Amino acid sequence: MTTAKLGRIALNALAIVIAIAWAFPVYWMVNSALIPNAVLQQFRPHFFPGGYFTTSNFAGAIADGSFFSALGMSVTITLIVVAVCLVFAFLGAVAISRFRFRGRKSFVLALLLIQMLPAEGLFIAQYKMVSSVGLLNTVLGVSVIYIAAVIPFTVWMLRGFVAGVPAELEEAAMVDGLSRFQAFLRITFPLLAPGLVASGVYAFLQAWNEITVAVVLLPAEAAQTLPLWLRGFVQASATRETDWGQVMAASTIVAIPVIVFFLIVQGRMTSGIVGGAVKG
Amino acid sequence: MSAHTPGARIEPRRTTGVPYVLIVPAVVALLLGLGYPLIWQIITSFQKFGLSQQFGKPPEFVGFDNYVALAWNGEFWQVVGRSLLFCVVTAVITVVIGVALAQLMNTVGRSARLILQVSMLLAWAMPVAAATTVFIWLFDRRRGVVNFLLDAFPGVEMNRYDWLGNPSTFFIVASVLIVWMSVPFVSFAVYAGLTQISDEVMEAAQIDGAGAWQRFRGIILPMIRPVLSIVLLLQLVWDLRVFAQITLLKDAGSKSGEFDLLGTYIYKLGVASNDFGVASAVSIVVLLITIGISWAYVRELIKEDEAQ
Numbered sequence: 139m140t141t142a143k144l145g146r147i148a149l150n151a152l153a154i155v156i157a158i159a160w161a162f163p164v165y166w167m168v169n170s171a172l173i174p175n176a177v178l179q180q181f182r183p184h185f186f187p188g189g190y191f192t193t194s195n196f197a198g199a200i201a202d203g204s205f206f207s208a209l210g211m212s213v214t215i216t217l218i219v220v221a222v223c224l225v226f227a228f229l230g231a232v233a234i235s236r237f238r239f240r241g242r243k244s245f246v247l248a249l250l251l252i253q254m255l256p257a258e259g260l261f262i263a264q265y266k267m268v269s270s271v272g273l274l275n276t277v278l279g280v281s282v283i284y285i286a287a288v289i290p291f292t293v294w295m296l297r298g299f300v301a302g303v304p305a306e307l308e309e310a311a312m313v314d315g316l317s318r319f320q321a322f323l324r325i326t327f328p329l330l331a332p333g334l335v336a337s338g339v340y341a342f343l344q345a346w347n348e349i350t351v352a353v354v355l356l357p358a359e360a361a362q363t364l365p366l367w368l369r370g371f372v373q374a375s376a377t378r379e380t381d382w383g384q385v386m387a388a389s390t391i392v393a394i395p396v397i398v399f400f401l402i403v404q405g406r407m408t409s410g411i412v413g414g415a416v417k418g
Numbered sequence: 419m420s421a422h423t424p425g426a427r428i429e430p431r432r433t434t435g436v437p438y439v440l441i442v443p444a445v446v447a448l449l450l451g452l453g454y455p456l457i458w459q460i461i462t463s464f465q466k467f468g469l470s471q472q473f474g475k476p477p478e479f480v481g482f483d484n485y486v487a488l489a490w491n492g493e494f495w496q497v498v499g500r501s502l503l504f505c506v507v508t509a510v511i512t513v514v515i516g517v518a519l520a521q522l523m524n525t526v527g528r529s530a531r532l533i534l535q536v537s538m539l540l541a542w543a544m545p546v547a548a549a550t551t552v553f554i555w556l557f558d559r560r561r562g563v564v565n566f567l568l569d570a571f572p573g574v575e576m577n578r579y580d581w582l583g584n585p586s587t588f589f590i591v592a593s594v595l596i597v598w599m600s601v602p603f604v605s606f607a608v609y610a611g612l613t614q615i616s617d618e619v620m621e622a623a624q625i626d627g628a629g630a631w632q633r634f635r636g637i638i639l640p641m642i643r644p645v646l647s648i649v650l651l652l653q654l655v656w657d658l659r660v661f662a663q664i665t666l667l668k669d670a671g672s673k674s675g676e677f678d679l680l681g682t683y684i685y686k687l688g689v690a691s692n693d694f695g696v697a698s699a700v701s702i703v704v705l706l707i708t709i710g711i712s713w714a715y716v717r718e719l720i721k722e723d724e725a726q
Contacts, residue, residue, distance in 0.1 A: 146526075146527075149522065149525055149526050149530075150526045150527055150530040152522065153522050153523070153526045153530040153531065153533070153534045154530055154533055154534070156519065156522070156534060156537075157530075157533045157534040157536070157537035157538075158537070160534075160537045160538060160540075160541050160598070160601075160602075161536075161537035161540050161541070163541070163544075163549070163552050163553065163556060163598065164540045164541065164544060164552075166552065166555070166556060166563060167548070167552045167555075170555065178561060179561060181561075182566070183561070183563045183566050222447070225443070226443040226444045226447055227444060229440040229441070229443055229444065230440060230441050230443075230444040232440055233436075233437040233438075233440035233441045234437075234441075236437075237436065237437035237440075239437040239438065241438075242437070243720070245441060245445075246720065246723055247716065247720060248448075250716040250719050250720065251709065251712070251716055252448065252452060254655055254708055254709070254712035254715070254716065255452070255705060255708060255709075256655070256658055256659035256681070256704060256705075256708055257659060257661070258658075258659050258661045258680060258681035258684060258685075258701070258704060259684075259701045259702075259704040259705040259708060260452065260455050260456060260459065260701065260705075261684075261685070261688075262459065262684055262685075262687075262688035262689070262694060262697045262698060262701055263455035263456065263458045263459035263462070263698065263701070264451070264455045265688065265689055266455075266458065266462075266694060267454060267455050267458060282447075282450055282451050283451045284451075285447050285451060286447050286448050286450065286451020286452045287451065287452075289444050289447055289448060290448070293444060294719075297723075346545070347545040347546060347547070349546060349547050349662045349666075350659070350661045350662045350665075350681070353661075353662075353665060353685075354685065354689060364547075365545065365546075365547035365548075366547075368547045368548065368551055369547060369551075369666055369669065371551070372551055372554060372666060372669045372670050373669045375669075375670065380558075382555055382558070382561065385551060385555065386551075386552070386555060388551075389547075389548040389551045389552055390548075392545055392547060392548045393543075393544055393545055393548040396543055396544070396545050396548075397540065397543040397544070400539070400542070400543035401539060401543065
């Protein structure tokens, strides 16, 4: 009995040690962001900011001229992608979960396959297409590609939510004299709100974090999104000493909104990706 | 979900054009962003892009020449081999650690589990650009905390060790980074599967004298098999698309071709050298590998969709 108890304590301790190790890179990012670079350059690393605590790294990172333009790019692209994807994906989801029609199966199959395709397998062609119409380094060029990349999963995710609202509810409302459209708008739509929020946040995360396609389609410094802006700090280290305090402050700025939004939708994303496999 | 689907009931009355109208926007967006580039890419992979095309001359069709040239290109095979090795090793390590941690979550007390889950969520939520940048700093040659900690062990001489400067340790760092980012998804998915296994079954097995390993092999593994295969498949596909991580790590390390995986190789061929024909051919190879791996996964999801 005591060995079993000891084993249990050991496992709990192990879990906490692993938790600390796993969170360490995130902690280290924030920690380094709060310590002046001169101190970071000392031989012995500081595991807590302590007396060195400073916010000047954040001020320095933002003062870098391109921060606000990168923020503007990221916000604009993300808003466009979220809005367009939500509308298009919602319509698509209604089609595949409320109707059985010829070609439905092919449509679903295409969505699922497309969702798996890596950006690396298409970005050369996308680069050629976008540059041939003169849209390199523009919001529009990159948004078109992002929208196509994000739609498949959002349709798939919303499909589950639409299917989860019983059509009987709608039918009952129709018996009460509402038109089909009215019934949908007043009964089904409000029940879908959580699904729309989850899909919207998913689209937000994709567009906000994307860097692969951005590297290809937004080569100009003036057209950088936030992840590219962050990359610029490391690239600059080729020619001058890296100011790690500022770089970590920049990383923190890019990461914080994502972490917040991510925590909101995390549960839905797991079940969306692995589908019914979990329920067995 | 129940076998009676809510949606199916309206279906007989509605075989109008409505669903087609509803999918038009999505289809147009997909054709524009993916369909057109894909077709262009297939055509281009049969064309030759040389110096004269950079001066505006239209490319000529050369049949399978680009593919044949690739087949005889040693560097291409090296990149393919390296990418597949990297992908398989990273995916397997991710899944093994993910399952172990899911099992740990399932065994420990509630507060320890919560702490572990919060920590995993933090890693999962990190944007790839930020995560990669942090890892570059962790493994920094001069002031990285990893070298400092390793060096602190007696007998280990890691001061100023240049992780990103030579290919084998470069890919170790890349792999550690990707495992760190991907394990949380695996452990959450598998943990969700583990919670479905009833305590009675486990207790019965224990009373019958099954040891921990036997219980894992005989009960847990078969029960979580569907999740496990999906998760492994997704990891394989995802670990082929590591352009972002490799590009950023190369920014801090070296520009040499020995550090390339398929993504960065295609980028170099296409955007950097304007050799669109060969770049397209390599892209097609990447797409085929991906579709090959993901076919089984997509079939599973389709089955689920039909069961609904």
